[in-house]
Amino acid sequence: xxxxxxxxxxxxxxxxxxxxxxxxxxxxxxxxxxxxxxxxxxxxxxxxxxxxxxxxxxxxxxxxxxxxxxxxxxxxxxxxxxxxxxxxxxxxxxxxxxxxxxxxxxxxxxxxxxxxxxxxxxxxxxxxxxxxxxxxxxxxxxxxxxxxxxxxxxxxxxxxxxxxxxxxxxxxxxxxxxxxxxxxxxxxxxxxxxxxxxxxxxxxxxxxxxxxxxxxxxxxxxxxxxxxxxxxxxxxxxxxxxxxxxxxxxxxxxxxxxxxxxxxxxxxxxxxxxxxxxxxxxxxxxxxxxxxxxxxxxxxxxxxxxxxxxxxxxxxxxxxxxxxxxxxxxxxxxxxxxxxxxxxxxxxxxxxxxxxxxxxxxxxxxxxxxxxxxxxxxxxxxxxxxxxxxxxxxxxxxxxxxxxxxxxxxxxxxxxxxxxxxxxxxxxxxxxxxxxxxxxxxxxxxxxxxxxxxxxxxxxxxxxxxxxxxxxxxxxxxxxxxxxxxxxxxxxxxxxxxxxxxxxxxxxxxxxxxxxxxxxxxxxxxxxxxxxxxxxxxxxxxxxxxxxxxxxxxxxxxxxxxxxxxxxxxxxx
Numbered sequence: 035x036x037x038x039x040x041x042x043x044x045x046x047x048x049x050x051x052x053x054x055x056x057x058x059x060x061x062x063x064x065x066x067x068x069x070x071x072x073x074x075x076x077x078x079x080x081x082x083x084x085x086x087x088x089x090x091x092x093x094x095x096x097x098x099x100x101x102x103x104x105x106x107x108x109x110x111x112x113x114x115x116x117x118x119x120x121x122x123x124x125x126x127x128x129x130x131x132x133x134x135x136x137x138x139x140x141x142x143x144x145x146x147x148x149x150x151x152x153x154x155x156x157x158x159x160x161x162x163x164x165x166x167x168x169x170x171x172x173x174x175x176x177x178x179x180x181x182x183x184x185x186x187x188x189x190x191x192x193x194x195x196x197x198x199x200x201x202x203x204x205x206x207x208x209x210x211x212x213x214x215x216x217x218x219x220x221x222x223x224x225x226x227x228x229x230x231x232x233x234x235x236x237x238x239x240x241x242x243x244x245x246x247x248x249x250x251x252x253x254x255x256x257x258x259x260x261x262x263x264x265x266x267x268x269x270x271x272x273x274x275x276x277x278x279x280x281x282x283x284x285x286x287x288x289x290x291x292x293x294x295x296x297x298x299x300x301x302x303x304x305x306x307x308x309x310x311x312x313x314x315x316x317x318x319x320x321x322x323x324x325x326x327x328x329x330x331x332x333x334x335x336x337x338x339x340x341x342x343x344x345x346x347x348x349x350x351x352x353x354x355x356x357x358x359x360x361x362x363x364x365x366x367x368x369x370x371x372x373x374x375x376x377x378x379x380x381x382x383x384x385x386x387x388x389x390x391x392x393x394x395x396x397x398x399x400x401x402x403x404x405x406x407x408x409x410x411x412x413x414x415x416x417x418x419x420x421x422x423x424x425x426x427x428x429x430x431x432x433x434x435x436x437x438x439x440x441x442x443x444x445x446x447x448x449x450x451x452x453x454x455x456x457x458x459x460x461x462x463x464x465x466x467x468x469x470x471x472x473x474x475x476x477x478x479x480x481x482x483x484x485x486x487x488x489x490x491x492x493x494x495x496x497x498x499x500x501x502x503x504x505x506x507x508x509x510x511x512x513x514x515x516x517x518x519x520x521x522x523x524x525x526x527x528x529x530x531x532x533x534x535x536x537x538x539x540x541x542x543x544x545x546x547x548x549x550x551x552x553x554x555x556x557x558x559x560x561x562x563x564x565x566x567x568x569x570x571x572x573x574x575x576x577x578x579x580x581x582x583x584x585x586x587x588x589x590x591x592x593x594x595x596x597x598x599x600x601x602x603x604x605x606x607x
Contacts, residue, residue, distance in 0.1 A: 044087045045094065047077055048327040049320070056323075065421040067168075070323055071414055074330020081335070088331050095328040097276065098321025099386055100294040102164055104275035105318055106185065107298020108311045117498055118179075122186035125363045129187075129381065130194060133159035133356035140347050141405075149209030150405060153395035156198055157409050158351050160191045162385020163291065164325055165417055169380070169424055174563065177473070178538060179495040180373050183364075184380040189295065193236075195387040196289055199394060200232045206398040232287065239286040243296045247278075251297070252304030259306055264313075271310045272317065274301065291386065325386070326417070332389065333414050337407040348412035353419060357382045370495060370514040371431055379423045383416040384409070454491070454523060458509055462489045463525035467594065469533045470515040470545060472499050475561060476535035478587035479594070484508070488598060491524045516541040518548045527552040530598060532577075533590065537563045539571065546576050557597055559590055 055069035055076075077086040137155020138148070146154070166188055170176040176185070251274055258270040275294050282293025301307055338345055357378040364374035392409045395401030454463070466489035469480055476492070483490050492510035494500050503510040513520035515534075526532065532549045534542045542560055549556050558577025562568050568581045580590050 040087050041090055044090045045324070047084065047086050048073065048091060048094075048324055051076060052323050052327050065418065067165075067326055067421070068418050070326035071330040071333075071418060074327040075333050075335065075414075076330075077327065078331035078333065080333065086331065088328070091324065091328040091331055094321060095325035095386075096290055098318065098323075098325040099164055099291050100276055100279040101272070101314055101318040102167060102322055103291045103294040104279075104298040104301075105311055105314060106163070106167055107295045107300075108302050108307050117496060118183045118186040120498055121183060121364065121367045121369065122190050125360065125367070125377075126187045126190035126194070128363055129356055129360045130156070130159040130191060132359040133351065136351045136355045140351065144344070146402065146405070147210045147400075149206070149400040150395070150402060152209060153202070153391060153401045154405050154409070156195070157388040157391045157395070158348065158384060158412065159356060160195050160385075160387045160391075161188055161381045161383055162388075162413075162417065163188050163192065164322060165383050165385055165420055166380045168322070169420060173424065174537070175376070178536065180376040182496075183369075183373060184377050187360075187377060187380070189292075192289065192292055192387060195391065196236070196287075196292060197232060199289075199391065200287060201228065202391075202394060202400075203398060204228050206400055209400060235286040236288060239282055239288050239293070240296065243278075243300050247297070247300040248303055251301050252306075255301065255304045255306050255310065259309075267309070268313045271301075271314050275314070289387075329385075329389070329410070329413060329417070333410045334407050337404070337411050341404070341408070344408055345411045345415070348408050349415050349419075352384055352412050352416045353382045353423065357423075368497065368512070370517065371434060372427070372514050372516070373495060375427045375431055379420070379427055382423045383420045384413045385417070388413060454509055454511060454525070462509065463491060464528045465489075465530045466491055466525070466528070467531045467533055467598070468493060468521065468524045468526050468529045468549075469535060470494075471534065471536035472496075472503065472510070473535065475587045475590070476533075479533060479535055479591050480508070482587075482591040483594065486595065488595075491529075493520050493524050514541070516544040521545065521548050522552070526556070529553060529556060531557040531559065531594060533559045533594060535561050535587075535590070537561055537567075539567045542571070543574070543576065559594060559597075561590065 051073040052070045055073045056066040057069070059066050059069035059072075074091075075081060077084065078088070079085050134152065134155035137158045138151035141151030141154045142148075163185075166184060167176065170181045170184065175181045254274070255267075255270060258266050261267075275297055278297035279290040279294040282288040282296070283290050286293075301310060304310070360381050361374045361378040364377050365371070388409055392401060392406040396403060396406050467483060468491050469476055469483075470493045472480060472492050472494045476494075480490055480492060490508070492500070492503055492508060493515040494503070494510055494512065495514055497512045500510045500512040511520060511523045513523070515521055515524075521532075526549050529549075532545065534545060536542070539562055542562075546558055546560075549558065560571055560577050560579050562571060562579055562581045564581065568579045571577070571579045578593060580593070
């Protein structure tokens, strides 16, 4: 085979085998990701037969990560990230510390050095953004508060890993690596300079993206769109995503994924961002398949037979240890049980940063090759199990609430944000509007109703949003409105109308059931995303259903005002 065909051969073999095994996995009621990973194992060097080019596969997979993170940035603004900073930043740091400590403890029992244990634990502590985003998108919760917290949590983890990757080489000598030269003789001033340079580069990159990129790239997208050439538009989107990711890594030492993420965030300022996300979707999906195939190629199945107990220990740390730590941390921040379980499920796997960190640890002489194989085994098994973990959220939530008084206490114990203040006048929470969700749509509805002087009580999962609303004099309660206690605190029994401004059909149906049980005459207005969900809600007589993205808030507000006006007129008669 001529060398010039290596790329084509790798792509053809990877996609072709992934398609076949993905279809088989789907027929067997397994996640299609299992098929993609097994395709990589078959094409890898650990199994007989054809062996694909692993290095090319890694680069192709990196393109997939870039496009996927660019798409996330298009849907996740800086304001969204700042909105969850109070839980995402301390939560991610604490969870990394717990998972790393577990990894160090296990490695010590195995007789590894402190440096090996540290690299091993850090690799187990960081989840795969690629896997998380696929899981959230498949469940239509990427834009929800739970999705924002999970993505924000992983962004903080990625930032922490960028710092680790920079600091590990100068610290390798201190950690017992068999290296010479500058690494072994690194001094405190050298380390401090390295740290300052790293922070400086990242700060300059972020500043350029938020100050310059926020103006330049939306203008570029608009200029290309004015040519009416769909090919040029797609090309501009891909060029910006890949170009910024490459430039960020080359010039500022920022990872490809993080660079692409910030590129999407600044591109989101353009009114064409929705179109950009749609146009890049097919390429994102195709290259994400190559990512999973490349993970499978690195896996050596012999490690499962040679060290089964160690593999089980690694999987236990990933799926149980760090997820349990995240679960308790989220509850400690007084977020609902559903949020705690969603974040926990999101973290119950490892991915791309784990592979990079393991490879660096091996190259520095810190991590034994067995450690890299164990990390890959843990990644393969945890990624395979992750869809099942997400499916267990609802049953586990039901079981915990029915069995654990402690969980119920932690969730809503003496929480001032979970109840309306005693100073709220009874007249204000009579014949009012209960507004569930205060995102982009909910905020516009709430502000419009406030301008008309209509009483509104907001039910919102994001505690930071609730705090800001109360400071502005707007009555709000924190919690998941799918839980009866939250709607009861919003005085749903005396409300005129329930407005559900979050596109989550399953939770909306629970809210409606609770509302009509307590207030049979209540008017219900619901937001949804697609025709199928809208038809289902209408057939059930759930209420007035609105769908779509554009002008949604205006249409819902107009309907609310008309209905409330009609009711007020009836009362006056």
